[in-house]
Amino acid sequence: MDSTWPHHGSSTTGSEIHPIQYLDWYIPRLQQMRKYNLSYSGLQYVWDFETLLAQDLSDVGYHHIPNFPNSEQIIAERYGVKSENIAITHGATQALNIALLACIESSPNNENSIVAVESPAYAPVVQTPLLLNCDTIPVQRHPPAEGFGPWRINKSEWLDALQKSKVLMITPQLNPCGWDYESSDRQWIIDTCKDLGITIISDEVYIDSMKGTDDYKPFHLEGDHCISVNSLTKIYGLGPLRFGWIIANKDITLNAKRAFLTLSGMMASPTIRLANAVFPHLDLAIEKIKQYREINLPVLREMLARQNIAWNEPPYGVFGAFKLPNDFDSMKFVDGACAANSVLAVPGSMFAPELSSWLRVAWSIEPELFAEAILHLEKALISIQ
Ligand SMILES: Cc1ncc(COP(=O)(O)O)c(C=O)c1O
Structure with a gap:
């Protein structure tokens, strides 16, 4: 290799x-x-699906539409937003594809758009833009010079990359070090992207371990230019379900729903049933x-x-x-x-x-x-x- x-x-x-x-x-x-x-x-x-699903277990392979609770509503309630701000996807990996499709505008002379992507990263965060007619430039998060505390950004390096970019893709709770942003770095990223008209796609599959604390700060709360991506994979231990979602402003969410229907048709019935059953217990x-x-x-x-x-x-x-x-x-x-x-x-x-x-x-x-x-x-x- x-x-x-x-x-x-x-x-x-x-x-x-x-x-x-x-x-x-x-x-x-x-x-x-x-x-x-x-x-x-x-x-x-280990989730006890037999109990959670009760009599519905034998129905997993069948249509989930009639009389079924709406997943977008269930997610919206958990995250304190409206269902018009939620688009469901097959996992966070697909949510990254869909989020980028939903926010990138085609350029007038057909030039590739540039997406700044944080490094280190889970490879699909970096390689999704390459599939969607975009070029990428890395922006780094570095181990702290003193050895302890959050990994840090170099603002002049980031500014240089952001000035060329349309979108920024980040992973706040960083893989592999597990550290979230230092708070002034985080605020600088939010403000700078807003000033430059850049959409932030934030892969938040790890941040729900902070839920319920003052440190829990999903990016979708930071303005219309921010999209949060999440799933049941990491914090909730349900990767094989392939259930994820995007939280974004109403217009981007509508684009995302259209992109999802185009790429995937409908959500899988077993996935919807199992996800809906587990949500109240997350x-x-x-x-x-x-x-x-x-x-x-x-x-x-x-x-x-x-x-x-x-x-x-x-x-x-x-x-x-x-x-x-x-x-x-x-x-x-x-x-x-x-x-x-x-x-x-x-x-x-x-x-x-x-x-x-x-x-x-x-x-x-x-x-x-x-x-x-x-x-x-x-x-x-x-x-x-
Ligand atoms: C940052 C990050 N995002 C997404 C994923 C995968 O999420 P999902 O299983 O929901 O596609 C991973 C898995 O390693 C990851 O590290």
Whole structure:
């Protein structure tokens, strides 16, 4: 595998469509069924669908329209907006495609639009614009110089990129470090994009772990130029359902609904039924994340301290990242020492070339297994010191 990080550049179609190297790398490793899986960026949570769906279970494959609660209304209630501001999609990945289609205007002389995309990133955030006749330029979030606290932006670098761009795509709670923006960086991004007439597409699949706290700030609340994208995948542990949504102003939402119907026709009936059944109970998953943080994080913290590895712990969510000793290559580490100890974690090079010695670890699994997994990760770390 040559480069594993997301590809930036010019619009591509047909045989020039870039692979999503992250998933090409990750899916075969998941299939190895390593015993200690610290790679899940989403909560591992068992929903009791038999109880939640009750008698509806036998109907999952059938039409969901008659007498069925409206998903957009259900989402709107949870997020305190109107249903005219919600468009549903098959997961956040599709929501990124649909959001971009919904806000990008064709240019008069058919030039490709430029989209600034934050790096590091989940590859589809970067490569979606390339499929939709746009070119991308990266804007970086850097580890803090002092080693602790939020990852930071360089405003002059961002301004330079934003002045050329029509859209900015970001992931506030950043993958792989788990940190949200420093508050003045966040405000600067919102204000600068507003002044320059740029739409922000904010991938918020990780921010609901902050829901209920003062730090919970979805971008759709920041004005008509901001679109929030979210799904049931990460915080709610339901990736296989492929249920996501966009929250945006009324006009963009209407465009998004038209784009969704064009690309997907209707939402899958099983997806709608299962999502509607689980929505009233979503806070259970957020509670579970709090519990896992309380029990699992001290175990990780202590192990990293024993190994003299600096740890910049994000205040929310289920994953964080650290630099391996002696700048060891984390891809080699995961496929060598980790595999030998049946541990799976995610190399930083999946998200940005600069992160090739960083390792993402998640505390999204139940505590007994997590504690064992950390001991095995420690053995792997000792073997490369
Ligand atoms: C930032 C980000 N957005 C979206 C996704 C995937 O979301 P979904 O499963 O809802 O498409 C991921 C998965 O790793 C991610 O890291």
